[in-house]
Amino acid sequence: MNIKRGFVNTPDGQIEYREIGEGKPIIFMHATPVSSAYFANYFSLFPKNRRLIAMTTIGYGESSKPHKPYTTIQEYAQSVQWFLDGLAIDNFDLFGTHTGGIIAIEVAINNQERIDHLILDEVGNYANPEGIELQSKIHSYYPAEENGGHLIKLWEKSGGNHEHADIKMITQKFIDTLIVNSADGCEIYGNMGWEGAGPYALCSYDSVENGAKIKVPTLLIYGTESKLLNVGKKISDALKTSLLVQLNTNKNISQGMFTHNQDPNKWMQAIMEFVSK
Secondary structure, eight states, rough: OEEEEEEETTTEEEEEEEEESSSSEEEEEETTEEEEEHHHGGGSSSTEEEEEEEOOOOSSTSSSSOSOOOHHHHHHHHHHHHHHHHHEEESSEEEEEHHHHHHHHHHHHHHHEEEEEEEEEEEEOSSSSHHHHHHHSSSSSOOOTTTTTHHHHHHHHHHTTTTTTOHHHOOOOHHHHTTTTTOOGGGGGGGGGGGGGHHHHHHHHOOHHHEEEEEEESSEETTTTTTTHHHHHHHHHHOSSEEEEEOOOOOTTGGGGOTTTTTTHHHHHHHHHHTTO
């Protein structure tokens, strides 16, 4: 599988991406704190007649950190706009999971003429008093320790101490997490450091209220046991052209949320069946 890796120059720095294939593009937007590498190993599952492009959210992976820390989802959506324009992409389908999904909502609102299908995967709503408290617990910054103890903490945080862990996937997540394990120049994010940039922004963006503004056909993917399923139902109820799909999950794994590594083929099939309509 010959995946191309590149960078797009934007006013706030370079945005990393990985792509393969030719044809109509599907843009993939990842969760926090990973990168476009999150999708790369699964591109081979998709039909060869689609151009698959995974972008790394600005500030994460090998993408540049913005000159001034972002505090709003609108700023992240603007960076996606620059990325799309930099690759001269006109019509496309858009997939976003977790943080990437919330950014994708704003991108879809602003690009109704360009987006043919929107897929939102396990999107939550954190614009509430509990949101920033929860995100601060999930996305903690670990100061460097001389004995390397912070690296062990980051490895465990990435899931390296879980039984039957996929070491290749965990290693990539560890690398991505290590890259954003810094608090230099981002005091506004508090104890989260740069890892918390996206989560900080989504805590002031109501995904249900804004999700109701979407005008393009939308697929919502959630696990059958997902703690976020109620959010998906609210967004789906507000949209005339939406489809809510529940994929089987175990409530004891990832809090019942569906992640594409749990069943890659079902994930791919759900996406392709929808964008082929």
